[in-house]
Amino acid sequence: MGDRAPPTLQQLAIEGLLREEALAISALEVMPWMLLLAMFEVASKKRQTNVLRAMVPIWPFPHLPVGALTKSSHLGTLKALSDGLDACITPMTCPRKGKVRVLDLTTTDTHFWSTWAGTYEGDCSQQVVRHEQPKETCHDSGMKNSLKVVTDLQLMDNDTKEYATHLVQWAQQRKGSIHLCCLKPQIWESCVSNVIEILKSVDLQCIQELHLRDLWMDDMAAFGPYLGQMRNLHTLVLEGITNTFRMDESQGLEEEWISTLLSQFPKFHGLQHLYINYIYLLVGCMREWLRSLKKPLETLSITYCHLSQADLDYLPQCLNLSELQHLHLSSVLLVEWLGPLGLLLERVKATLQSLELEKCWLEDSGFRVLLPALSQCSQLTKVNFIDNNLSLPLLMQLLHNTAKLSKLTQELYPAPLECYDHRGLVLVDQFDQLCPELLGIIRTKRKPHKVTFATRKCYKCFNYSIYELESRHCLCQQ
Ligand SMILES: [Zn+2]
Ligand SMILES: [Zn+2]
Incomplete structure (x- = not known):
């Protein structure tokens, strides 16, 4: 037995009620809001989809951050929640009118639930939860009267792909009533045609962070036109982008793909954080990658890559690195002349907050060059x-x-x-x-x-x- 506190009377009552689903659903119409919240938490954790379906239309607040409770892409739960929202779109079917405007499926917003739990354990005042408003997550979509569904949209394995496909198709069929707001899509090892179908169905201007991992370079070219429409992207993470034709004579194709990708960079007007991990195509291209950006970066992270001397030489000259706050070059072979890196540190000494040079094969002679500038980086x-x-x-x-x-x-x-x-x-x-x-x-x-x-x-x-x-x-x- 552990040291956990024994369940409260309310918890026991809710669990008892949830064992009789039909009774629980019929009791929702008269249930006080505090019990509704507690019941929603328990029903989410137990994946009681019939109860969840019935609770969405009567939810008493504008924001329903359900992702913070479920923490995984469970298709049955998603179907129940989307059915519940359907009832909100046609409110004649709701006997007790709810207030939900935003269904948040992302796992990050735990604030609502911790605030409500604190309120409940305190003086039971409704003030804190009543005043919780949905965070403004995306640009003005021009759909003020629509319901918003916020998601990170992950395409990583069969489960997440099935979940994403259902969500996108459901929202697509309710265009005009539902705004599917996709903030931080993560696309790993995916079939490019599926991903493109999904990208066609979401508002690309809502995307703030994009993670692309383990994709082929020729697939990247297909992404090009969609990347360029992500005007509000502030974070781009590219990992393990490799070339299917590395061993043959397709040098020309490789260059074409890189230029297709780089031609999208100037369209990222707000890009602040660039992470490049395990991309051999980077060698010798730093100038092209960095000078095509429109705004100085806050974060430049290059890991498991090789930089040529020409790449290093360019770093201190690059205007887009002049306000850098985070410089991470871990697992990058830096055995050549490090003078340019010292010059870059000198340049960003007033802004640099983190410096990571883990596993760079550095020796005394190379490292010594960095010391004078390093000692001036007072914000580290x-x-x-x-x-x-x-x-x-x-x-x-x-x-x-x-x-x-x-x-x-x-x-x-x-x-x-x-x-x-x-x-x-x-x-x-x-x-x-x-x-x-x-x-x-x-x-x-x-x-x-x-x-x-x-x-x-x-x-x-x-x-x-x-x-x-x-x-x-x-x-x-x-
Ligand atoms: Zn949006
Ligand atoms: Zn040992």
Whole structure:
């Protein structure tokens, strides 16, 4: 038995009522709003679709953030909710008139339920929940009288695809009455023709964040015209876009696809965050990618890619990086001349808040070039340099610099090279002795919040040894 509190009388009453569905549904018309909310929570978790279907038309608030309760794409629940909204479109069928205007299927808005629970446990005042208004999520769709269904629309596996297809078809059949507001679609490994059918059916101007993962480059070309219509996109995440014809002589096709994709970039007037992960096509193209943007980026994250010297050389020249707040170049091979990266840091020293250079194969000579500019980045709250090959003297120099950065709350450093033997195994005594000494350098200037020293991954047990005020060794050193 756990330590959970015993159920309240109200919970027991609701669960008892829900065991008799017909009785529960007939009681809805006279049920006080507090019980309605509690019953909706329980019925959602239990996936009692008949009860949910009956509750949507009498929901007493404008906003129904059901995604925060269900947290998964359950088709039966979606069908019940959409049936419930159908009853709202033809209100003659509702004996007790509800107020719902927005059905939110995204999983992020838990505020409503936590506020209501707090209200219930407090003085039972209706004020807090009564004043909850739906968040304005999208641009003015020009459909003031329509009901809005907010979704993130995920196309990741069969379940999410079936869910998305039902939702889109249902909304399509009620065009004029329902505004399907798709904010953050995630499209993974999908059949491009299905995705395009779905993109044709949603208002592309509502999309704020787009994740495209594990797609073929030739599919990306098909997305081109739809990407260009996402005028309000602020975050673009591209992961694992690969070329079907990599091994043949289709160089010309590859260039054509890249230029199709890049020709859409100038249309993203508000793009602020660009994440590029595991895309080999990036090599040598940084200038083309970044200069075609219309506005300075806040976040540039390039991971598991290779950058050429020409790519690095372009970074400090790029006007679209002049106000950068987050620069992440982890798992990017940075063994060449790092002067340009130092110049970029110098340029963004007044705005940069996080810098991640994890696993960049950096050595002392390369890293030393970054130190003067790094010590001037006074707004930094997070740095991550783990999995680089730095010696004890260089690391001490680095820590003398970062110790002056008073806003740092999260710092990750590699264990110095002196902590490994000639085979690359961790020398535990050395690690346990050197890490507290290194931490002491920060302590002479300021109080550290969260500082981590980590070794490379152990090649025997595939674990790290970590020092965060105390040591935790990899499995074979315990
Ligand atoms: Zn919208
Ligand atoms: Zn080990």
